[in-house]
Amino acid sequence: MTVLAFDCAVSGMTVAVVRDGVRLAGLADEGRDQAARLLPAIGTALGEAAVDRRQLSLVAVTVGPGSFTGVRVGLAAARGLAVGLAVPLAGITTTAVLLAQAASRDRLAIAAIDSRLGDWFCAVGEGDAAPFVSSSRELALRIAGRPCLVVGSGAKALADELLADGIDAVAEEAVPDAVTLAHLAAETGVEAWRVRNAEEGLPRPLYLRGVNITLPDGARRTVE
Numbered sequence: 609m610t611v612l613a614f615d616c617a618v619s620g621m622t623v624a625v626v627r628d629g630v631r632l633a634g635l636a637d638e639g640r641d642q643a644a645r646l647l648p649a650i651g652t653a654l655g656e657a658a659v660d661r662r663q664l665s666l667v668a669v670t671v672g673p674g675s676f677t678g679v680r681v682g683l684a685a686a687r688g689l690a691v692g693l694a695v696p697l698a699g700i701t702t703t704a705v706l707l708a709q710a711a712s713r714d715r716l717a718i719a720a721i722d723s724r725l726g727d728w729f730c731a732v733g734e735g736d737a738a739p740f741v742s743s744s745r746e747l748a749l750r751i752a753g754r755p756c757l758v759v760g761s762g763a764k765a766l767a768d769e770l771l772a773d774g775i776d777a778v779a780e781e782a783v784p785d786a787v788t789l790a791h792l793a794a795e796t797g798v799e800a801w802r803v804r805n806a807e808e809g810l811p812r813p814l815y816l817r818g819v820n821i822t823l824p825d826g827a828r829r830t831v832e
Contacts (some may be wrong), residue, residue: 609665609798612689614650615783616642617674617683618721618761623649624786625657629794631787632657642681650685656708661693665672666801668698668793670705670728670784672814673729673739674721679813682802687810696801698793699811703731706760708792715757715778718747722762729816741816746768751775 614623621642624634633656635649654661669686672679683699690697706719721729723741730747731737742750748770755776758767760783767779793801 609794609796610659610663611666611668611674611698611790611794612650612654612661612664613647613668613786613793614686615670615702615705615786615789616646616671616678617670618678618783619675619683619814620783620829621646621649621678622789623653625653625659626787626790626792626794627657627659629791632659633819634786636786638785642678646681646685651665661689664693664695666696666698666788666793666798667693668700669811670789671699672702672704674702676815679815683811683813690805690810693802695777696756696798696805697810698796698801700789700792701731701736701739701814702784704736704784704792705758705789707731707734707737708788709780709782709785710757710759711780712757712778714755716751716754717768718751718756718758720758720760720763720766722760722826723817724764728760728762739816745773748775 610627620638625632633653646757667686667690667707686697703719707717710717713792727743730737730742759780763779763781767777770777781813
């Protein structure tokens, strides 16, 4: 099984080619303008892995939550590749990938992505735990005093706020790793994703709130 996986939903982008669980190639880029750089990065990764695009078994992408633009760019590219190559498309939440990356299993894992609006996109636990929007105070009440590891973009800021609320919290700054994404997609299996695509359609973006836009007069507005 050869999986092409990529994420640009949070910050920059990560791309990986993984065959039977082994990373063949990968790259990470913190820059912006993913719409212009994602497909060239995918081409570079496939070249380094010496994998022809027709050898791919599965394409995997993060579906959110995260940046409105980043999520749409990643999904648009993934949909085009999956349809063009006639392979299934796996859609995995960014929070599921972050939870799988958590280094410590001795603490409650919390995936967190800074929304840039004073709260976070979070998921608590493991695997496919449903993501939600939360303030630090709401999260502190939710985890009921349990020691936790916060992993994600903005993890340190959230851990500091949890500490101020009396929670034993440590932070691990991270973005979704494409290799971890590939492993999660492969665990479900190519045929399972093919069936899911046929029954449910290709994966769709996961947004936890409307997109914030800037109007011509400079005012900000949230559009559902």
